Amino acid sequence: MNYDVLVVGSGIGGMESALKLGDMGYKVLVVEKEPSVGGKMILLSKVFPTLDCASCISTPKMAATTHHPNIDVLVYSEVEQIKRGQDGQFIVKVRKKPTFINQTLCTGCRQCEMTCNVAVPDQYNSDMVARRAAFIAFPQAVPKKAVIERAGTSPCSFTCPAGIKAHGYVALVRSGKYKEAFDLILETTPVIGSLGRACYAPCEGECTRGDLEGSLPIRKLKRFVADTRYRENAGPDGKPVAAPSGKKVAVVGSGPAGLTAAMHLARKGHRVKIFEAAARPGGMLRLAIPSYRLPKDVVDRDIRNVTDLGVEIQTGVRVENPAALKDKGFDAVFLATGTAGTRRLRVAGEDLAGVVSALDFLRDVNLDKEISFKDKTVVVIGGGNVAIDSARVAVRLGAQKVIVQYRRSRDEMPAHDWEIAGAEQEGVEFRYLSAPQKFIGKNGKLTEIECVKMELGKPDSSGRRKPVPVKGSAYRMPADVVITAVGLTPDTGCLAGTLELNQNGTIAANPETMQTSVPYIFAGGDVVSGPSMIVNAVGQGKRAAFFIDRYLNGEDLAGVAFEEKLPVVDKQTVINRQQSYRNLAPVPGREILKPGVSDFTEVEPPLTEEEARYSAGRCLDCGVCSECHQCIAACPADAIDMSMREETREVEVSSVIVSTGFKLFDAHLKPRYGYGKFKNVITGMEMDRLLAPTRPYNTVLRPYDGKVPDNIAFVLCTGSRDCTVDNPLCSRVCCMYSVKHNQLIMGALPLADVTVYYIDIRAFSKGYEEFYRQAGAMGANFVKGRVAKIDEKADGNLILHYEDIDNGGQLQKAEHDLVVLATGLLPNTEVFKLFSGEKLAADDFSYVKEVDEDINPGQTSIDGVFVAGTASGAKDIPDSILHAGSAAAQAAAYVERIRMSK
Amino acid sequence: MKGEVRDPREVIREEMVMRDKILQILQDGPKTIPEIAEALGCPPYEVMYWVMGMRKYGQVAEAEEDGDYYKYRAAAGEGN
Numbered sequence: 001m002n003y004d005v006l007v008v009g010s011g012i013g014g015m016e017s018a019l020k021l022g023d024m025g026y027k028v029l030v031v032e033k034e035p036s037v038g039g040k041m042i043l044l045s046k047v048f049p050t051l052d053c054a055s056c057i058s059t060p061k062m063a064a065t066t067h068h069p070n071i072d073v074l075v076y077s078e079v080e081q082i083k084r085g086q087d088g089q090f091i092v093k094v095r096k097k098p099t100f101i102n103q104t105l106c107t108g109c110r111q112c113e114m115t116c117n118v119a120v121p122d123q124y125n126s127d128m129v130a131r132r133a134a135f136i137a138f139p140q141a142v143p144k145k146a147v148i149e150r151a152g153t154s155p156c157s158f159t160c161p162a163g164i165k166a167h168g169y170v171a172l173v174r175s176g177k178y179k180e181a182f183d184l185i186l187e188t189t190p191v192i193g194s195l196g197r198a199c200y201a202p203c204e205g206e207c208t209r210g211d212l213e214g215s216l217p218i219r220k221l222k223r224f225v226a227d228t229r230y231r232e233n234a235g236p237d238g239k240p241v242a243a244p245s246g247k248k249v250a251v252v253g254s255g256p257a258g259l260t261a262a263m264h265l266a267r268k269g270h271r272v273k274i275f276e277a278a279a280r281p282g283g284m285l286r287l288a289i290p291s292y293r294l295p296k297d298v299v300d301r302d303i304r305n306v307t308d309l310g311v312e313i314q315t316g317v318r319v320e321n322p323a324a325l326k327d328k329g330f331d332a333v334f335l336a337t338g339t340a341g342t343r344r345l346r347v348a349g350e351d352l353a354g355v356v357s358a359l360d361f362l363r364d365v366n367l368d369k370e371i372s373f374k375d376k377t378v379v380v381i382g383g384g385n386v387a388i389d390s391a392r393v394a395v396r397l398g399a400q401k402v403i404v405q406y407r408r409s410r411d412e413m414p415a416h417d418w419e420i421a422g423a424e425q426e427g428v429e430f431r432y433l434s435a436p437q438k439f440i441g442k443n444g445k446l447t448e449i450e451c452v453k454m455e456l457g458k459p460d461s462s463g464r465r466k467p468v469p470v471k472g473s474a475y476r477m478p479a480d481v482v483i484t485a486v487g488l489t490p491d492t493g494c495l496a497g498t499l500e501l502n503q504n505g506t507i508a509a510n511p512e513t514m515q516t517s518v519p520y521i522f523a524g525g526d527v528v529s530g531p532s533m534i535v536n537a538v539g540q541g542k543r544a545a546f547f548i549d550r551y552l553n554g555e556d557l558a559g560v561a562f563e564e565k566l567p568v569v570d571k572q573t574v575i576n577r578q579q580s581y582r583n584l585a586p587v588p589g590r591e592i593l594k595p596g597v598s599d600f601t602e603v604e605p606p607l608t609e610e611e612a613r614y615s616a617g618r619c620l621d622c623g624v625c626s627e628c629h630q631c632i633a634a635c636p637a638d639a640i641d642m643s644m645r646e647e648t649r650e651v652e653v654s655s656v657i658v659s660t661g662f663k664l665f666d667a668h669l670k671p672r673y674g675y676g677k678f679k680n681v682i683t684g685m686e687m688d689r690l691l692a693p694t695r696p697y698n699t700v701l702r703p704y705d706g707k708v709p710d711n712i713a714f715v716l717c718t719g720s721r722d723c724t725v726d727n728p729l730c731s732r733v734c735c736m737y738s739v740k741h742n743q744l745i746m747g748a749l750p751l752a753d754v755t756v757y758y759i760d761i762r763a764f765s766k767g768y769e770e771f772y773r774q775a776g777a778m779g780a781n782f783v784k785g786r787v788a789k790i791d792e793k794a795d796g797n798l799i800l801h802y803e804d805i806d807n808g809g810q811l812q813k814a815e816h817d818l819v820v821l822a823t824g825l826l827p828n829t830e831v832f833k834l835f836s837g838e839k840l841a842a843d844d845f846s847y848v849k850e851v852d853e854d855i856n857p858g859q860t861s862i863d864g865v866f867v868a869g870t871a872s873g874a875k876d877i878p879d880s881i882l883h884a885g886s887a888a889a890q891a892a893a894y895v896e897r898i899r900m901s902k
Numbered sequence: 903m904k905g906e907v908r909d910p911r912e913v914i915r916e917e918m919v920m921r922d923k924i925l926q927i928l929q930d931g932p933k934t935i936p937e938i939a940e941a942l943g944c945p946p947y948e949v950m951y952w953v954m955g956m957r958k959y960g961q962v963a964e965a966e967e968d969g970d971y972y973k974y975r976a977a978a979g980e981g982n
Contacts, residue, residue, distance in 0.1 A: 114959055119917040121910055130914045130955035175918045578909040617919035677907055679947040697954050698964040698972060705946035706935030706953070707970045796947075 003029040006653040011039020013869020014659035016884035022070035030073045036141035045691035048740040049771035062142040083836040098644040100148035105639035108144035112631035117171040126686045129696035133625040152569035154623035156203035162538035166203040171626035174616035182229040189538045190305030193298035196223025208571045214586040224612040242269035250330040255283020257336035257525025260541030266309040277318040287363040320494040335523040339488035349439030354446030358390040358485035373399035382485030383413040390483045407435040407467040425593040513557045514544035574622045655891040659868040660831040665719030665823040672789040679704040704796035709818035716758040720824025731824035732874040742780040755781045825874040858887035917955040932965035932973035
C-alpha cells in the first residue's frame with residue numbers, strides 16, 4: 001500500500017501533522033510503537049497555563065487521528081527502516097508487534113487484565129504501580145484494546161518436552177489459584193500427581209532463578225497442586241468432552257504416553273479404549289517406580305482423570321497384533337507399550353534362581369507380591385535410576401546387606417545424585433569399578449558372584465570413559481539375590497511382521513506425527529524413543545493424539561505445526577531487568593531417610609501451602625506473560641490468540657514526518673538527590689501522574705508510606721542546564737509544569753506548603769508570567785538557589801541543603817515531606833537509526849537538525865523528510881502543535897512538488 | 903529509612919503473593935499503609951506498591967481518612 005506521508009510517532013505533534021495532512025486530502029500512515037496513540041501528553045494531568053485537562057484536549061485528537069478516513073494508524077508497531085527507492089519514493093519497513101489479542105474482537109472490557117497473574121511495573125504510571133502482563137495501556141487509550149506482553153517463552157515452559165506451561169502453573173500457585181493451576185496442567189496431561197513426584201524436571205535445570213540462589217521447585221509445586229486437588233477428591237476436571245465423533249481409538253499401554261493420548265482423544269469426542277498387559281493400569285508409573293517415591297493411590301487418582309472422560313481400560317490383555325484391532329472396529333491405534341523388556345547381562349549363571357531383572361523385581365513388589373529379603377545379601381548390578389530404585393526397595397524388604405555394583409566410578413553413574421545420596425543414607429553400599437564375571441550357584445540357586453575390578457580407559461562412543469578389567473583382580477562376593485539393572489528394551493518382537501522397527505527394537509515412527517509404517521497405527525513413548533523420561537512420553541502421547549485426531553478427521557498430517565512456541569527468553573536479559581535482587585533462598589529439600597528403612601512411606605514430604613506460595617513467588621516471570629491461560633477463560637469475546645506472531649510490512653511513501661518526541665532525564669544520574677533510594681523523591685512526570693485523574697494512587701500521596709504530603713519541595717533544572725550530566729540546554733517546560741503542579745497541589749491539598757527551588761524562572765510565552773505570579777499569590781514559596789544535596793530522615797522526610805541566594809548566599813537546610821525533581825527533556829536519538837542510505841543529521845545537542853530553521857521550519861537534512869514537535873528540540877505543547885502544523889505544510893508542499901515534477 | 907530499597911520490579915511482582923495476606927489483615931477493618939506494613943512486617947513503601955496495585959484491580963478501596971493517612975478496606979470488583 002502506498003501513502004503520501006508517513007508520520008513516525010503519534011504524540012501531540014504527530015497527531016497534529018497527520019490530522020492536518022488528512023484534512024488536506026493526503027493519505028497518511030501513522031506508526032506508533034505503543035498500544036495507543038497519544039504520546040506523553042495523554043499521561044499529563046493538565047496543561048499550562050490554562051490548566052485545561054490534558055485528556056480532554058488529547059482524546060478528541062486521538063480519536064480523530066484513528067478514525068480519520070485519510071489516516072491509517074498502526075499501533076504497537078515500529079518503523080524498522082526508511083530507505084529511498086529509485087523513483088524517489090521512500091520504502092518503509094514496519095514491524096507489527098503481536099498483541100496476542102484479536103484487536104477486532106477485543107471490546108476493551110479488561111477482563112483479561114483483571115484475571116492476569118503477572119504483575120509488572122506500569123510504565124504509563126511511571127512505574128509507581130503495577131499493571132498486568134495483559135493490559136490496556138491506560139483508561140483513555142485509543143484504540144482501547146488490550147495487549148499481552150510476551151517477551152518469549154519462559155525457559156521452564158520452553159524446555160518441557162510435554163509442553164506443560166510450567167511458568168503458567170507457577171504463576172497460578174503464586175496467586176493462590178490452585179484449581180486453575182491443576183486445570184492448566186490437565187490441559188497437557190492427566191498424570192499430574194505422578195509427574196509431581198517422579199518427573200526429572202528438566203524445567204528446573206533451565207530456571208533463571210537457578211543463576212541466582214537456586215531454581216524454583218517446579219516439580220514439587222506440581223505435586224502441591226495435584227495433592228491439593230486430590231485431597232478435595234473432586235472431579236471430573238478439565239475441559240468438557242466434545243460431542244461424539246463416532247470414531248474409535250485403541251490405545252495399547254496405559255503408561256504416561258497412553259494415558260495422555262487417551263485423554264486428548266477422548267476430549268475430541270473419540271471413543272477410546274486402553275488395553276493394558278499388566279493386571280493393573282499405569283505402566284511404568286505403577287510397575288517400575290517404587291511407591292516410596294510414587295504412591296500407587298496417586299497413580300490411581302491420575303488415571304481417574306482419564307477414566308472420568310469415559311475412557312475404558314481393559315487390563316490383562318496383551319495386544320500382539322495391533323492390525324487386528326482394525327478388524328474389531330477401531331479406526332486408529334496408538335501403541336505406547338514402553339520398554340517392558342530388560343537387557344541381559346550375558347554372564348554365565350544368569351538363569352540361576354536368585355538372579356532377577358530389576359523390572360521383574362519392581363513389578364512384583366509394586367503388584368503386592370509377597371517378597372522378603374530378611375537376612376539376605378542383595379547385589380544390584382547397574383548404575384542407573386532403576387538400579388538405585390531396586391536397591392532402595394531391597395532395603396525396605398529387610399535385606400541384611402544391599403550392594404550396588406557398578407563398573408564405572410560414581411562420577412559416571414547415570415542415576416541422579418540425590419537418588420544415590422538417598423540410597424547411601426538408607427544403608428546401601430556401593431562397589432564402584434567392579435563388574436560381575438559369573439554367577440555361581442549351588443543346586444541351581446545363587447550363592448556368590450565372581451567379580452573383577454575395573455579401571456577407566458579412554459572415552460567410548462557415549463563420551464564416558466570405558467571400563468576395562470584389571471588383570472588378575474578377580475574376586476568372589478557372596479550373594480543371595482542379584483538384581484540386574486543394566487537397561488530396558490522394548491518388547492516388540494511380535495510386531496516385526498506388521499510394523500517397521502528400528503535396529504534396537506523400537507518402533508519406527510515419524511517424529512513429527514508419530515505415525516508408523518501402517519497409516520492407522522501411531523506409536524509413542526519409550527517404545528519409540530527407548531528408555532526416557534516420563535515427561536517425554538507425555539509429550540509424545542499428546543503429539544500423537546493431535547495427529548491421530550487429524551487422521552480420523554481426514555486432514556493432512558504432513559507440514560502441520562504442532563504447538564509452536566515463541567523463542568525462549570534469554571536468561572541474561574531477564575536478570576538484567578532488575579538492578580538488584582533480594583536473596584530468596586530455596587525451600588530446603590528434606591527427604592526423610594532412615595538407615596534400614598522397612599516401609600514404603602513416601603520419602604519426600606510435600607511443600608506446605610506457605611512454602612508453595614513463597615517458592616512460586618520467587619519466579620522471575622521470564623516470558624512476562626506466564627501462559628496461565630486465565631485470560632483465555634475470562635475473555636467474553638474469545639479474542640485471545642496466543643498463536644499471533646510478528647508481521648513485517650513494507651509500504652511506499654512520498655514524504656516522511658518524524659515526530660518521535662523526547663526522552664525524560666533519568667533522575668538516577670543525579671545521585672545527590674537520592675532518587676530511587678529515597679522513596680519520597682519523585683520526578684515531575686511522577687507528580688503529573690499523581691495529579692492526573694487516572695493516577696496510580698487514590699490522591700496525591702507519598703510513595704514512602706501513603707501519607708498525604710503537607711510540605712512539598714520542587715527542585716528545578718534537574719538534569720537540564722547542567723553540564724555535569726552533559727545537558728547544557730534549558731528544557732523550556734520544567735519551570736512552567738512545576739508552577740502548574742504548585743497550583744494543582746494547592747487546589748487538591750489546600751493545607752500543603754509548596755516551595756520551589758530555582759535558578760531563574762523562565763516564563764517566556766503568552767500568559768506564563770501571569771501563571772507564575774498567580775502561583776506565588778496562591779502561596780507557593782519561590783526560593784532562588786540550587787539544591788546541593790538531599791538527605792533522608794528515618795520517617796521518610798527529606799532534608800534539602802541549598803544556597804539561599806536572595807538572603808546573602810547562605811547555605812541553608814529545609815525539611816520537606818515530598819520532593820519533586822523537575823527533570824528535563826533529552827533528545828530521542830532512536831530516530832537516527834531509522835534511515836538507511838541517507839543520514840538524518842543531528843544538531844549539536846543530538847536533536848533532529850532543522851537545516852533551515854528560520855525560513856523552512858521542520859525541514860531536515862533529507863529532502864522529503866520533515867520533523868515535528870520535540871524531536872527537533874524541547875518545546876511546550878502549543879509550540880509543538882505549531883511546529884507540527886508547519887511540518888505538515890512542508891510535507892504537503894513536498895508531495896505536490898514531486899507530483900508536479902512528474 | 904531503614905533497610906534495603908529493593909528493585910521496584912521485584913516488589914511489584916510480589917503483589918500476587920502478598921494480596922491474600924493483605925486481604926486477611928483487612929478482615930479486621932480498614933487500615934492505613936503503615937498499619938498494614940506493621941502487620942506484615944514489611945516496609946511501608948513496598949506495601950504502597952501492593953495496596954495500590956490491588957486498588958487498581960479492585961481488591962481494595964480507600965475508606966475514611968485517619969489524620970494524614972487514608973485507610974484501605976477490602977473490596978470486590980471495584981477496579982479502576
